[in-house]
Amino acid sequence: MEESSLSRAPSRGGVNFLNVARTYIPNTKVECHYTLPPGTVPSASDWIGIFKVEAACVRDYHTFVWSLVPESVTDGSPIHASVQFQASYLPKPGAQLYQFRYVNRQGRVCGQSPPFQFREPRPMDELVTLEETDGGSDILLVVPKATVLQNQLDESQQERNDLMQLKLQLEGQVTELKSQVQELEKALAAARQEHAELAEQYKGLSRSHGELTEERDILSRQQGDHVARILELEEDIQTISEKVLMKEVELDRVRDTVKALTREQEKLLGQLKEVQADKEQSEAELQMAQQENRRLNLELQEAKDRQEEQSAQAQRLKDKVAQMKDTLGQVQQRVAELEPLKEQLRGAQELAASSQQKAALLGEELASAAGARDRTIAELHRSRLEVAGVNGRLAELSLHLKEEKSQWSKERAGLLQSVEAEKDKILKLSAEILRLEKAVQEEKTQSQVFKTELAREKDSSLVQLSESKRELTELRSALRVLQKEKEQLQEEKQELLEYMRKLEARLEKVADEKWSEDPATEDEEAAVGLSCPAALTDSEDESPEDMRLPPYGLCESGDPGSSPATGPREASPLVVISQPAPIAPQLSGPAEDSSSDSEAEDEKSVLMAAVQSGGEEANLLLPELGSAFYDMAR
Template sequence: MEKLWKVKFRNVGRGYFPQSRVECHYSLSAQHAWANCDWIGLFKVGWSSLRDYHTFVWALAPANYTEGTNVNCCVHFQASYLPRPGQDEYQFVYVDGTGEVCARSAQFSFCAPKPLDELVTLEQERDGDEEGGDILLVVPRAELLQSRLEECLRERAEFLQAREEEERRLKSEQEVREGAEQTWEKARDGLESQVTDLKEKLRQNTEELQSLEDKLQKGQSSLEAVTTERDSLLAERAQSQQRIRELEDDIKALRQRGLETESEVEKMKERVKKMSMQRRDEEEEKKSLQTETEAALGEQRCLRGRLDSSTRSVEALRAELSDMAAQRDHAQAELHQARLQAAQLTLQLADAGLALREGRASWAQDREALRNGAEMDRERVQKLSREVQRKEEWLQEERTEREKVEAELGKERDRNRVQLGEVRRELQDLRASLREVHKEKERNLLEKQHLMEYIRQLEQRLETVADAKWSEAALNASSRPSSPFISSEDENPEALQTSHPSGKLVTYTLCSPPEPEMLLFPGDVQSQRQVVISQPGPVSSPRQPEDDTLPHSSESEGEEQEVGHSGSQSCEEETALLLPDHRSTIFSELADSPLW
């Protein structure tokens, strides 16, 4: 099982150039406790002790580093302390202050680039009018990398412009969204105020309905009280009518008894008259009959007692009759008052029934109106709730779209960082290749100086040979003036030149001197020659891809501009130095030099 390191090395390549500094990228995890005495050593593969390091640097951390967080760091190994190129494998080792190994990197080696490795062969198609196939172009790898770098920078500028446009678009969308949110907030506040007003109206209507129900209950209770009072009054009225009937019956009985007593009094009067007549007769007879008088006196006394008693009874009956008449008058007055009260109660009952009917009708209308208002308020509240739900769904969709756009921007930012890291690595390779190109340029300058010296020597030799030939030709002309060969030479000086086979391939190197035939006979300059340059493939140093890359700093941008400027200036010189045309230089100097 692979050990879990607390520190992780990133972007470790398979090969480095010892002529340039080496960047070491690493990440500190949250489990690692960084200290000032932590260091990173360059060890040869197969080391057994921490003292076997080739060189080391102190492990640095950012200024805002806090313990317990993940952070990316970078250190530099200077070129003067790096090992020489070779087949040995090396690796980075992170060691903390206690001497514990916290991480090991992948293995890599140091190799020196070859001069011809910096050349790249390209094929370019010819125009349709020309005959033949494609053209084989030999281009310096620095120029190719420079063009690729320019394309990458152009793409980076386009990406940055697109990013700025996207940010502006997002900003405008955010402003529009904020305006929409503000309008929605205002609309929601208005709707909430309307809802509160409707709730207040509903509460007031409910209170009014409750008060109307209370009034209705009070009216019903008062109606019940009036009904009970009416029933009691009707019962009292029935009782009073019954009493009146009884009193009328009593009055009738009393009248009957009065009539009877009057008839009895009349009878008694008649009897008294008869008795008085009898008394007279008896007095008359008294005189005649004394015995009968005494009897009559006794009988008279009895009759007088009976008359007194009857008189007293008549007076009692008269008093009772007057009392009965008074009672009858009082009963008639009470009956009249009861009739008036019953009529008033009937009118009040009719008014109360009418008011009750009107109250019921108005209450039914108010209840229907309140019910309709409550239904409308309920529908309005439902509409408002649906509108609020739609607004919330719209806001949720806007949030999801915003999160998607932010995720896409994050991915685009990561891709840009990865591309910038690749461009930076290519820039590092380009710097190393440019250093090699500068060295090759110096070597070519030295070769050119040697070649110029060799050309001067050849010129001197040519001058001496030409002087000797012209002197010999002058001597021959003076000795044999009629020679046809001399005349032919004067007429056609090119006959002295030797022909060179045109179909032969001439191979040469940068350091090999030109042949004397090429220098002595300029007539073959116009003949076409084929040049074959054997070139091995370029050595690439692939790197391990990592997700975390450092951002492109301003220092690297300045170095890119400097490298691009120097590369564009030295491109033509390098091409001229790598493929020099010795014949054209020699022939131009021979053409400029005088033959006499």
């Protein structure tokens, strides 16, 4: 197989095919790697097909597989994916060029790969020439490509193991640093807790001092309030006493007024009785006048008929009526004069009632003022006692406050010193934590860099591993082909060996018959055999090739009676075992045997000639049989 060529596919629609080889083995599955550009949304309806290069329609595919939709897709980054074509669906080997094409769900071709072929592997395709410089001399080594790839894979694996060990060491260091940071954080938390406890104690002392100060201020204010209250109560007592005296004087005056009003009321009641009697009398007269008026009206009604006769009498009656009217007007005037007297009497009654109520209220107020005065005197006495107790307690609290203040000042000085020491410790711990955080950040950055390098190395190792697997598969296929060829050569070797044994048996038989018939010839040949080694020994320095035995010729006719050559280069033809003429009819058997024997002789002569000519082609073609034939030729 030709050397693999890894290249990127020309972009059509943005899809790139990676690691596309020039040739693929037909009976092995093919793995296709491709990259979708950023922004492309993969779909389960997209597919990758193997097309002929000259195919113009998406339906002219040879085989296809559905594309895989990745589980997680990152926006703005390319998507790497791969698919596999099964060996049973691949094209047959030949000179036809194929290419991968990516077809989306709309039936549009989004990318295609460089052309490639499907061919059977050849043994010499997987050899790689390496050049080594050792001591100033260039050495060319021909090694299998699988060995080179395996060495590269081992080196990558070793480098990956070293990086993993380095990563584990860094992780251990990071763990130790984290434990140190945790210990420092615990120490810092303990220091902060102790500082918080001291601060709480300081706050408690401050609160107690504030409470004592507030209590002292409250007691001082209460004392001032009590003194002011006592003064106010004394002023109120004096004011109430003056008011009581004024109320008593006013009460006496009101009593006199009530007596005068009572006498006036009695007078008004007498006048009212007289007016009522006059009114009753006037009312009786008025009733009588009304009755008489009604009677007169009746009489006037009766007298209208007798108007002419009684005009004088009517005049008298009119005068009498006028008199009655005057009397009635006087009565009404007297009744109108009695109305103001009624009003005055009603006002006098109301004034008397209000005076009585005022007197009752003044009595009640006087009683309440006397009770308030008694209560005020008792409260004043109690307040004086409380003020005396408060003064004693205030003196005790002042003494206790002075003691607490001195103790608090001492504790405050100690707390300030401890707080300063804790602040120094906290500053040191903060600086140490910052330094550790910086170191941890640097370690994280380095570990991130190492992770990135490991990921990159892993990706490259995976790609190389996939390539190595593919090439290993090709090598295995080539090895199977070589094994088949080797088996065929072994079979041919066995056939040749068997045929050579038969030939040797025949030659021995012919030689025995010949030697038995002509002992003289045998003596001559023995003499020739004794003289040939000396000649060959003398000629080794001149021509080493003359030491090789010439090929056996079964069809050559030699002169048995010829004399041996005197020169060293003429000795080799005398060693040839030639077949005598009388034996030729015996070796010519049936037609099939003679044809097979002639073919075997031709193959043997070709192999022997190849061995004698240098053995390079035989060693390349038959690495195991070449040495055997070469030894046989010697």
